[in-house]
Amino acid sequence: MFAVTSERVELLDAADQLVSMILQSELVEYYQKCLYRVKNDPETQRKIREFVDMKERFEEVQRFGKYHPDYKQVMGQIRVLKRELDIDEAIAEFKRAENDLQSMLDEVSVLIGRSVSESVKVPTGNPFFDSSCGGGCGSGGSCGCSA
Numbered sequence: 001m002f003a004v005t006s007e008r009v010e011l012l013d014a015a016d017q018l019v020s021m022i023l024q025s026e027l028v029e030y031y032q033k034c035l036y037r038v039k040n041d042p043e044t045q046r047k048i049r050e051f052v053d054m055k056e057r058f059e060e061v062q063r064f065g066k067y068h069p070d071y072k073q074v075m076g077q078i079r080v081l082k083r084e085l086d087i088d089e090a091i092a093e094f095k096r097a098e099n100d101l102q103s104m105l106d107e108v109s110v111l112i113g114r115s116v117s118e119s120v121k122v123p124t125g126n127p128f129f130d131s132s133c134g135g136g137c138g139s140g141g142s143c144g145c146s147a
Contacts, residue, residue, distance in 0.1 A: 031101045034094040044090045051081045
């Protein structure tokens with residue numbers, strides 16, 4: 001168990017302030033607005049339901065592969081429904097907001113990690129941050145970095 005020190009309390013307070021700033025940011029507000037739109041747009045929800053239903057059929061067909069009698073029909077239909085989801089304005093806007101928010105969170109994670117040490121590994125899932133090889137590649141230096 002860690003002893004409570006004034007330094008730890010200050011660190012926790014700073015973390016709480018950072019969380020509050022993130023939650024009050026325009027990116028989070030926009031993300032929540034987009035999520036609300038996706039959840040409450042009847043047409044978008046219809047497309048999602050159709051895709052989920054077809055995905056269940058797709059998984060059933062995948063067990064038998066091309067030997068399933070509905071293989072071609074289901075494969076074609078799942079692609080059509082996926083495309084409809086991809087071009088749905090509410091979903092496209094939500095995905096953009098989600099990516100923007102994730103990028104901000106990745107940046108914050110890298111900044112925090114590097115404030116501790118340049119060699120702290122911060123898995124962001126973002127090649128921009130990971131490829132800088134500030135110790136975040138996880139390959140043990142096989143990429144040519146100094147990890």
